[in-house]
Amino acid sequence: MTLLDWLIALPALGALVVPMMALPPENQRLIRYFGIAISLVELGIAIGMAVAFKLHTSSYQFVTKVHWIGAFGIDWYLGADGISLVLVLLTAVLFTIAMFAMKGVKDYRAYVGWMLLLEAACMGSFTALDLFLFFVFFELTLVPSYFLISDFGLGASGRAAIKFFVYTFAGSAFLLVGIVSLVFIHDHQTGHLTFSLPALMHTRLPKDTAILLFLAFAAAFAVKTPIFPFHTWSPDTYRSAPIPAVVILAGVMAKLGAYGLIRFNLELFPATSRELAWLMMTLGVAGILYGAIVAAGERDLGRMVAYSSLSHMGFIVLGIFAFSAEALSGSTLQMVNHGIYTAAIFLLLGMIYERRGTLDMKKLGGLQKKAPMFAAVFILVVMGMIGLPGLNGFVGEFLILIGTFITHRWWAVVAVLGVVLGAIYLLWAYQRVFHGELKDDRGFRDLAPREALLLLPLVALIVFLGVYPMPLLARINPTTSAIVHHVATAPALGSSTVSSIVTGGTK
Amino acid sequence: MTIPGSWYLVVAALLFGLGTFGVLTRRNVIVMFMSVELMLNAVNLTFVTYARMLNDVGGQIAVFFVLVVAAAEVVVGLGIIVAIFRHRATVTVDDISSLKG
């Protein structure tokens, strides 16, 4: 077994064990410690992978391949390239923090169990190289998220959980159809039934089919990311899910969508990606501007961050479909950055909610006077989100924009507006919450040591990755260059031939 | 004198029609049940007839399957009917519509 197998097996086994831990109520903490221990070991494995990772190559590493359902050509096929690796690292870090952030939960068994299952599913999604396996993991993320939102959420979380589940599930339906069609077309062409990604990359597709399949894949990922206009589940979900779960939802699971776009849309349909880049980039830019404008009109901090996420994910989508190594590296790096600062901001929002029971900006104000440390950490994270150079948001954003400018100038010119808008809504929100005089006589506790320790790793990463992102970029760059090369050199789509779709589909 | 095979088939069809008519028109669950049995036996008769006509024992084997399924059906069905009767003191189907969509 390679490290990757352990990466998935460990939390999965943990998720099996946790429900059996029938402990008396006073020992519920042990379950939490168990979850923390597993996530720490996961972090160790992920860091070990990063250290052992060979630089200067774009091939998959830590590959493991075992026949699973032989009759259908389905394998347990895992591997990590630079993009997978950094996302695995992000997942490991954020799950550890989410586990530590759990507090005051009634039923630790369910909570920790679902979290561990979610971790296994996320790790699996980021490393699966078999389309069927990927789909299984991709869908498996939904179940624990649903229960985490509906059972542990704040306010009207049941409704939000259903909306989240149905919306993303509907997107995945297209993905399943797409995967099966592609596999059958490939089988028809080569006589070889397989779900393996590297094999399927060489499927020759007629134009119409390719476009339909591209859209089917993109639909699932667009909902998950979310890309404008498929985002409306996210404000409700982010607002009502429990904080540790939002850290994962916004920090890790949103990346599943963007990751899927790179791993599957670009690699399986390179020529189609070129053909439809205008569409995806337009949606990305629309998301940047629209998300920022709506965020500026929001009164609720949680929903505002959800819309800012839409805006930031728009940058990532833009970079993915710009097809330059700069932009793709930028997008990948920005996925990590976005995960980190989003996690930090949601933890902070959770702390405000804990103290005041509201995230309504109208009811907050003047907090900086009472809690200078809290405000300092908050403004640092906000500056990271705005993209202040020296903090982590900048490098990714800069690479995305410069890479996009090289290949698709005017999209970059419009997207740069997002840089201004981002400052407007974030600083406005900061002013309304932290500046001015206190709105009421209640005090506002400054960061407790436990809270400070929780935020410390994220804050340290925000600064470190802003000053020295090379350790990540050195691992990302070979992969992104290879993918950009793959997309650039793919033969153009031929004219469409309807017959091959029919025969391909019905064999 | 041998009776032609088609006669058996005609009888079976009549029985089936009778059973269908009974199922559709009667409201008492027990009677509907009996009608269903009638339909099943009509089919059995058809199977046996064809088995004899075509010299294929497969038809007779199918009858055994049908008999077993019918027996099982009676057990489950009557169990349900008894449960409903205990609950509602009626076995008239038109009164039982709690699965309405």
Next chain:
Amino acid sequence: MVVLGLVIGFPLLGFLVLLAFGKRMGDPGAGWFGTIAVASSFVAAIATWIVLLTKHGSNRTQVLHLFRWFQAGGLRVDVSFRADPLSIVMILFVTGVSAVIHLYSIGYMKRDARFHQFFIYLNLFVFSMLVLVTANNLPLTFLGWEGVGACSYWLISFWFERPTAASAGKKAFIINRIGDMGFLLGTFLVFFNLHSVSYSKVLPEAHQLSSGTAEAIALLFFLAAAGKSAQLPLFTWLLDAMEGPTPVSALIHAATMVTAGVYLMARLSPILALAHAASMTIAIIGVITAFVAAMAATSQTDIKKIVAFSTVSQLGYMMLGIGTGAYIAAIFLMVTHAFYKALIFLSSGSVIHSLDSEQSIRRMGALAKLMPITAWTMIIAWLSIAGVPPFSGFFSKGSVLEDAFGRNELLWVVGVVTALLTAYYMGRLVFVVFYGNARWQEVTHGHDPHESPRIMTIPLIVLAVAAATAGLLNLPYSGLRFLHNWLAPVFGSALVTYHLSSSEKILLPATDAVVALLGIFLAWRLWRRHSERKALEPAVLFKGWYIDTFYDRTFARGGTALAKFSDRVVDPTIVDGAVGGIAWLFRWVGGLGKRVQSGLVRSYLLIMVAGIVVLLAYVLLSAAR
């Protein structure tokens, strides 16, 4: 070039130490520590300068490479710093003025509840400013550029309990961000054409750019510079920025940060030299800004607003110099301006400090006798900025105007009129604040205001000496043009030299001097005994030509309305409405199907039988055919 590392390293170290232990050092320990950090940086800067002096003219560009910042595709960005004659001039006056203002702040910020935080921000600001001026590539310059912007945001809204201060900080950051779009796009265009963002490669190869590209790059960077250096149409933030503590106004919003735009343009002079139309645009915008702001300055009643408009006006002069290709004149003006404008702000601060934070000149007056040092230093600054010989402003402004004359007489005419206005509005300030009747009794409750403590007056005296004598840096006589000779290799052929006739060489400075004295005379006539003259202070000028009001009514309110509309209407009803619509469609179809599920067993059976009959009929009929 380790010593260059020290120049940047000291303020960074100061920032980190203050961040960790500032609260424990307290008042005034944290202030002294911050001051020492910056002063050490100044010493290191002098050492760097000496190192450069030992080199030959063409060999005076030294690069300190630290590590690779980021890299992807063909883009490589290093953390590397550059000491050359241009950046060393900046380093010297930035660290020097900063050290003096740090010292002053110890006195000014005394007993403020967040004393140590002030010095944390201040040291971070100096660090960012030094990164800005020494960076060897565009993204690193941008780091400094944004860093000073962020510090400016924090320092303007330092007294965040006041809603106006909080809003002003935010406004400054956002308007600067508009300019930053230009910086980013300019950087992209440079990289697109020259495949590098490092000055070491971009500046020597700038001549490869086509003139159209060069014009575009120059205009994009000028957008950035217009934001940072408060030029039309982006200058409004600088007025609001006066909400910050006065040392901040002196350091950031007069002496250093706002000149970063001018510095950036000078740094990119090889590109600017190719962009003639863009240069002309810069010159025109610069001179119009100078005039418009000077007009507005004549009617302000808030002492800091007068000085702020004056800063905008002076920055306009610098841009005029940049636009006419007189980079050295612009830098010269920048340096002298740093001295006298910092001095004006600090003197104003001294007045404000002694009057319990009163800023309206209507409630000042007759302070010269009570605060002699403040008054005299202010007068020196006034004579400097007005351009009275032999004070520094006379030489620096004179050389800008001389080159403007060489480029286009009209530019010169507007410039000279502005010079008249400058002498006049500063004269108005001095006469109304320091002479006339005492109008501050209400503010001080009968006590007499007194001179500021020595920790504040010593910086005033230091700056006053500098403001008076800085003209020596670049006297317009061959052999004495030190700054010119020092900087000329940096600009090389980008520098435009205008040949003036010998009579013009005498008449132009003479005009400047006459105009300066005329302005002072007018101020003396009109404001010696008055503190209020409605006819000379029209509302349109008092409101700054209503430019800010216009932005507020259109962009700010329009944007807010758009955002609220998107949030309350577009997203819930249209985008999410479409999603809800699909959900509703499924429910509707389900509702139709529901009717079939009547719960009546016999109706199910009937449907089933009917279905079987239809199927049978179909099979039989198709078999019969």
